[in-house]
Amino acid sequence: MVVGVLILELYIPDSGSLKGKRKEIKSIKDRLRRSFNVSVSEIDNHDLWQRSSLGIAVVGGEVSFVQETLDRLRDFLERNWAHLILNISTEVLKL
Numbered sequence: 001m002v003v004g005v006l007i008l009e010l011y012i013p014d015s016g017s018l019k020g021k022r023k024e025i026k027s028i029k030d031r032l033r034r035s036f037n038v039s040v041s042e043i044d045n046h047d048l049w050q051r052s053s054l055g056i057a058v059v060g061g062e063v064s065f066v067q068e069t070l071d072r073l074r075d076f077l078e079r080n081w082a083h084l085i086l087n088i089s090t091e092v093l094k095l
Contacts, residue, residue, distance in 0.1 A: 001059065001060075001094075001095045002059070002060050002061065002062060002063050002065075002066045002092060002093070002094055002095070003057060003058070003059050003066070003092070003093045003095060004057070004059075004060075004067065004069060004070045004090065004091070004092045004093075005055065005056070005057055005058075005090065005092075005093070005094045006055075006056040006058075006060040006070055006073055006074065006088065006089070006090045007043075007052065007053065007054070007055055007056075007087075007088070007089045007090075008054040008055075008056065008077060008085065008087075008088055009051075009052075009053050009085070009086040009087040009088075010023050010025075010028075010051065010052045010053070010054070010081070010084045010085060010086060011050060011051060011084060012025075012049075012050050012051070012052065012084055013050060015049050016049065017049060018049055018060065019049070020049070021048075021049055021050065021052065024033055025052050025054070028040075028054070028081065029041075029042075029054070031080075031083050032050050032056060032073070032076075035076065036058075036072070036076075037059070038056050038057060038058050038067060038073070039056070039057040040054055040055070040056050041054065041055050042054055042055075043055040046085055049089050055063075056073060056092060058070060058073075063092060063094065067091055067092055070092070073077035073092070
């Protein structure tokens with residue numbers, strides 16, 4: 001089994017409340033789940049209005065499939081939310 005992890009750190013300048021942040025994050029999470037069939041969760045900065053960290057997991061049987069999916073995820077994120085991204089990091093684990 002191969003697990004790919006992408007950590008996404010976001011800055012959401014237009015968010016004036018936790019409710020506004022949750023709305024923006026939910027939209028991003030839903031699009032990622034729908035487009036890539038991945039698991040997405042907010043993993044840090046829960047109580048900050050304008051910051052969020054998302055963990056995205058991809059599971060597969062081949063390293064090439066997982067790496068390709070992570071690359072496509074990164075491209076998708078950079079095309080759609082480049083103005084919000086502070087950092088993206090990825091890691092592939094063979095279990």
